[in-house]
Amino acid sequence: MNQFHSNSFQAGQAQGQAQEKTRQTVDKARETAQSAMDSMQQAGQQMQAKAQGAADAMKDTMGMNK
Numbered sequence: 001m002n003q004f005h006s007n008s009f010q011a012g013q014a015q016g017q018a019q020e021k022t023r024q025t026v027d028k029a030r031e032t033a034q035s036a037m038d039s040m041q042q043a044g045q046q047m048q049a050k051a052q053g054a055a056d057a058m059k060d061t062m063g064m065n066k
Contacts, residue, residue, distance in 0.1 A: 058064075
């Protein structure tokens with residue numbers, strides 16, 4: 001192989017490796033974002049359940065719960 005073909009081959013390899021690294025980074029960011037969204041949703045559901053429990057307890061105390 002002459003020097004031009006060798007350099008072209010190496011440049012192609014470097015580009016492929018960079019694209020793969022980018023894909024991996026994007027996948028990792030996507031997974032992290034999904035995990036954060038799941039955590040926030042779970043926290044919201046827990047807060048909603050606690051608020052409902054507090055409202056029910058207040059209704060019981062005030063004799064408003066039938």
